[in-house]
Amino acid sequence: MKFVDEFRDGQLARIIAGKIEAAAQPDRNYNLMEFCGGHTHAISRYGIADLLPPGVHMIHGPGCPVCVLPIGRIDSAIELADRPGMILCTYADTMRVPASKGASLLKAKARGLDIRMVYSAADALRIAVANPSREVVFFAIGFETTTPPTALVIRDASRLGLANFSVFCNHVVTPAAIASILESPQVRELGAVPIDGFIGPAHVSCVIGSQPYEYFAEKYRKPVVIAGFEPLDVMQAILMLMRQLNEGRAEVENEFSRAVTREGNPTAKQLVAEIFELRRTFEWRGLGEVPYSALSIKAQYARFDAEQRYGVAYHPVPDNKACECGAILRGVKQPRDCKLFATVCTPENPMGSCMVSSEGACAAHYSYGRFRDADYTQRKGAKDAKVAKEPR
Numbered sequence: 001m002k003f004v005d006e007f008r009d010g011q012l013a014r015i016i017a018g019k020i021e022a023a024a025q026p027d028r029n030y031n032l033m034e035f036c037g038g039h040t041h042a043i044s045r046y047g048i049a050d051l052l053p054p055g056v057h058m059i060h061g062p063g064c065p066v067c068v069l070p071i072g073r074i075d076s077a078i079e080l081a082d083r084p085g086m087i088l089c090t091y092a093d094t095m096r097v098p099a100s101k102g103a104s105l106l107k108a109k110a111r112g113l114d115i116r117m118v119y120s121a122a123d124a125l126r127i128a129v130a131n132p133s134r135e136v137v138f139f140a141i142g143f144e145t146t147t148p149p150t151a152l153v154i155r156d157a158s159r160l161g162l163a164n165f166s167v168f169c170n171h172v173v174t175p176a177a178i179a180s181i182l183e184s185p186q187v188r189e190l191g192a193v194p195i196d197g198f199i200g201p202a203h204v205s206c207v208i209g210s211q212p213y214e215y216f217a218e219k220y221r222k223p224v225v226i227a228g229f230e231p232l233d234v235m236q237a238i239l240m241l242m243r244q245l246n247e248g249r250a251e252v253e254n255e256f257s258r259a260v261t262r263e264g265n266p267t268a269k270q271l272v273a274e275i276f277e278l279r280r281t282f283e284w285r286g287l288g289e290v291p292y293s294a295l296s297i298k299a300q301y302a303r304f305d306a307e308q309r310y311g312v313a314y315h316p317v318p319d320n321k322a323c324e325c326g327a328i329l330r331g332v333k334q335p336r337d338c339k340l341f342a343t344v345c346t347p348e349n350p351m352g353s354c355m356v357s358s359e360g361a362c363a364a365h366y367s368y369g370r371f372r373d374a375d376y377t378q379r380k381g382a383k384d385a386k387v388a389k390e391p392r
Contacts, residue, residue, distance in 0.1 A: 031194055091139075170294070173295065200227065205264070240253050323338065347366060
């Protein structure tokens with residue numbers, strides 16, 4: 001298949017791995033964060049970390065929109081769905097995100113609330129058209145990738161004059177979150193690790209282009225390489241980042257040139273600018289309050305803003321004390337460091353948001369990495385036992 005099989009070639013992977021090995025300077029570490037959950041999934045699925053030399057460390061970032069959604073936002077969505085005659089529409093991944101007191105949208109649906117899974121924002125709009133006597137709210141989440149479709153349905157609802165449709169907007173933006181990881185005192189106090197460079201998101205960059213990262217790379221002196229989601233894409237991006245670091249450069253490079261341009265998609269960006277504006281602040285799970293990191297609906301479309309329409313008041317809720325999702329999203333811990341991982345917390349029974357979406361770090365590690373952890377533990381135990389038996 002074009003642009004798939006050739007980016008999964010094992011022989012080419014070994015060649016790139018050899019170049020990464022050759023580029024790795026023995027006296028330094030390379031701490032590289034893949035911001036997007038799609039990259040986290042690829043790294044786990046294809047065992048990319050096993051091909052890297054010891055000094056190259058991949059840090060999982062908060063690039064899964066389901067994972068960074070705070071508990072209070074799920075609580076608000078359930079409160080909306082609990083209104084008489086309400087239909088709440090949302091993407092499937094959000095259905096299982098844990099809310100307060102063990103609740104979730106899926107459990108709320110099971111007790112009789114009219115919560116419907118949709119494939120697109122357009123599906124929610126069609127449901128509103130088909131049910132003129134019912135109030136319909138679309139629970140919108142996602143980065144810049146899913147924001148244009150939401151903007152489109154708001155504009156279409158306005159043109160149709162729909163009085164029963166609104167959007168509970170939880171769209172977040174990428175560059176502000178990356179900046180927060182590097183400079184926010186709150187994040188530093190929570191134990192963020194030093195990061196040398198970023199693998200930039202693919203789908204997001206198809207919309208916004210590579211240009212927004214240029215100021216970011218220049219100001220913070222951190223290289224960014226935008227990469228596709230195939231294993232060779234990720235490996236090539238790692239090599240490009242290492243070469244920049246070795247040469248003392250901090251630039252934006254575009255490995256995913258087959259889909260991403262510097263300007264991005266001007267039509268999509270114009271539509272988003274027409275409908276949305278930046279929020280002053282927004283809570284991210286694991287990062288806390290991040291200034292100007294999310295979108296709200298502009299005043300001229302306020303009649304389609306569910307938060308204003310229904311007086312939704314946001315109340316922050318702390319995560320489960322035993323869940324390490326916050327630390328995992330900051331790159332401080334790995335899934336295996338969580339006591340709940342693969343025991344109480346599984347994809348079928350997620351205790352934290354990182355286990356919900358297939359792009360979440362815990363879900364990816366559960367599917368592809370936990371067996372390597374078991375093998376590592378077994379080998380380490382055997383080695384320790386052998387050392388203990390050796391005469392002193």
